[in-house]
Amino acid sequence: MTTQQLGRTDLYLSPIGLGAAQFAGKGWISALTPTVPQQHVNAIVKTALDGGVTWFDTSEMYGGGTSERALAAALCEADVRPGDVTVATKWLPVGRTAGNIERTIGARLHALHPFPIDLHQIHLNRGSFSSIRAQMRAMARLVQDGKIRAVGVSNFTTRQMETAYDELDKHGIALASNEVQVNLLHRKIETDGMLETARQLGVSLLAYSAQRQGILTGKYHGDRSLIAGVHPVRRKVMGLTSAGLDRSQPLIDAMAEIATRHQATVGQIALAWLVDFYGGTVIPIAGASKPHHAKDSAGALNVHLSAEEAERLAALSDRIAGR
Template identity: 30%
Template sequence: MTTIPAKIALGTWAWGDTPEGQVFGNYLTADDLKPVVTAAMAAGFNLWDTAYAYGSGESESKLGELLQDYPRDSYQLSTKFTPQMAAGDSDHEVADMLEGSLKRLHTDTIDIYWIHNPADVEKWTPQLIPLVQSGKIKRVGVSNHNLAQIKRANEILGEAGIQISAVQNHFSLLYRSSEEAGIIDYCKQHDITFFGYMVLEQGLLTGRYNVDNPLPAGSMRASVYNEVLPQVTALNDGLKAIGAKQDASAAEVATAYALAKGVTPIVGVTKAKYMPSETKALALKLSDSDINRLEELATAANVNTKGSWEAPMA
């Protein structure tokens, strides 16, 4: 397996949806998702991003089951410690949550292990050190951290000769807070891979949804995004127009935009038919005028897509 970072990671947040708790509005079984894994691995997309928080282990369990058909060195695993889900009664809670993830994913090592949010940088960051030293974690990442918190985590890890190698924050045309706060530049300067989640805003920037065809009723994403569909009409039209010049979809252009910004997109995948789009997005070349036009349309949309779990980056 190559050690070169993947240019696109595959997100499995939606895989954690259960019949009782719908974030995306589409409960999927391992059988439903098997064609996705087959198509992704065949196309060379082998970095899978998950978390215990995605359905309290549901996403990890499905992913771990489906990847058993492949040699461990043919794919990379990214999962997370979520402070708010720690049991609260152990001095080794990061290690405890990691052990559960290792079992569900049927592996003895995680390629990138993240602190999911900066609930307590001083408390949780040091607990990563022995896990790296033991070989259970290959790379350390922090998610939803602002620049000061990233730097502080790096200082703590640096005392043991370890460096953050990945940052994962919300990034899209509609939410560029990490760019504005200087986080992406910091990552470039320090050889840190910046991963952007929600680059398509859970489907809002795919061109598939509009006022007449809203996001699935009853889902969390519908409650957040359906009311702003009129505001993003022009942006989605712009994505389609730019894509038409290269026979590309709105989603492919939105993904290519993130790539052009130096971001490694984490793209949620639930259907095998969408895998060729990721290959197409990698090949797209957006001009400076394309990028400027998209940013103008995004600003004009005047939509705040900051998640309820996110703190401001600046």
């Protein structure tokens, strides 16, 4: 299977990863998503592995370590050995100083045991009592001490990403990634300088909400009664409204047509588009609360769009955005 280099690091990933936010089990995330019992986490992770997914993205913020522990347990259950997969997690900066990064690394390693932290990320671009440069210096020390392999950020603006890159570069370390929202209904990276800068610096963009939390699978277009079952806060975050579905219907119709041609699903087309349209700079993260979700997402690894198909979907996406 083709792999994708993470930034300018020595890490190589499957072109699609599995996100583990839904494994939180408690906290605000669990209020917006169904609780996933450990036996289902095991099945989801095993299904993703069987489909060719080799990297997993979690965070301290997902249940205060609950997601990390659930992921590690599932990998062990699947007989995965440390080093066989790539594990990414994140440090939450809110209300903390940069010194907390080093003080809490033991807790992160313990939660993920026996798996090492291949990519450690700053989860947000705000809320810390320390500067981005101080945070990057702390991360650099963790790399130098062999406690993590690579450094990334999440939800950073283009300017903040440049600052993080510059500070790490002083220590001979390349910023590996910036985790941001990217999908056919959210292409801000093309207009705010993020994509161009990431390519110049050699930084990978890890795309969360790659299927716009299910909207880009077409399931809500096919059965609008499903909207009522979505938590109101989540509906707002998703922009899930009947009017919104009306606007994106032409895009979903085109995705369905292309999916039929590739013997794929609409959700797989959404993921394949990110891989093919951005030429490897964007590496999507797919969530899964059920094994069949993971199977479908992993199946996108075998879907490759033509340039014409990718451009057609981009043009329809532009029309929705009014560009």
